[in-house]
Amino acid sequence: MTRVLWDVDTQRDFMLPEGKLYVPGAEETAPAMARLVAAAREAGIVHVASADDHELTDPEISDDPDLRNTFPPHCLRGTPGAQKIPETEQSDPLPLSLVPFPPGLVPDLIAGRRELLLLKKNFDVFTNPNTQAVLEALDPDEIVVFGVATDVCDDAAIRGFLRRGRKVRFVEDAARGLDEDRAFTTADEVLSSL
Secondary structure, eight states, rough: OOEEEEEEEBBHEEEEEEEETTTTTGGOOOOOHHHHHHHHHHHEEEEEEEEOOOTTTTTTBBBSOOOOSSSSSSSSSGGGGGGGGGOOSSSSSSEEEEOOOOOGHHHHTTTTTEEEEEEESOOOOOSEEEESHHHHHOOEEEEEEEEEOOOOOOIHHHHHHHHOOEEEEEEEEEEEOSSSHHHOSHHHHHHHHH
C-alpha cells in the first residue's frame, strides 16, 4: 500500500498562541504531529505539506474578516508566522508555488523527492494549480491527513481528496479547528456530508 503523509498548514501563525490566526489548542497537537513526521521520514513515506503564502492584497485577507471566507492577516510571506513549527519542519522540501508546471513535467520533477511543499493563497490546497498533478503523480492508495484548521483547510483538503476518489485517513489527535462546532473529526463524517 502506498501512503502519503499530508500536512495541512502547520505554520506558526496557526499553531502557536501568539500566532496571528491561532487555532485554540493547536500547540497541544505538536507532539502527535512530530511522531507522524518522524515515522514518515523513517519509513521513506512522502511528506506533502501545504502552507499559506499570503500577501496583504490576497482576497482571503481582510481587516474585517468573516472567518469563513475572509481572515485577518496571517502567514504573510517572509514573516516568522509563515514558518512551519519545528515538529513538522521539512529538511529539504521542493516548493511548488502558484506558477503551474505543465502536468506532464510534474512526475519527473517530484521523482525521488520525500518532501513537497505546496504554497497557497486560499484555504483550499487545490487552488494551487500543481496540487492535482502532484496527487496524480504520487497516486497514493491512502492519504494520511493532519494539521489545522479542521473546519477550514483540513476540510477543504479532505473534500478535495474524496471528490477525486482518494482514500483518506484523518489523524484526529494531530489536528484542531477554529470552530469545533464546525469541525469534522473524521473522513467518514466529511464523506457523509457530501
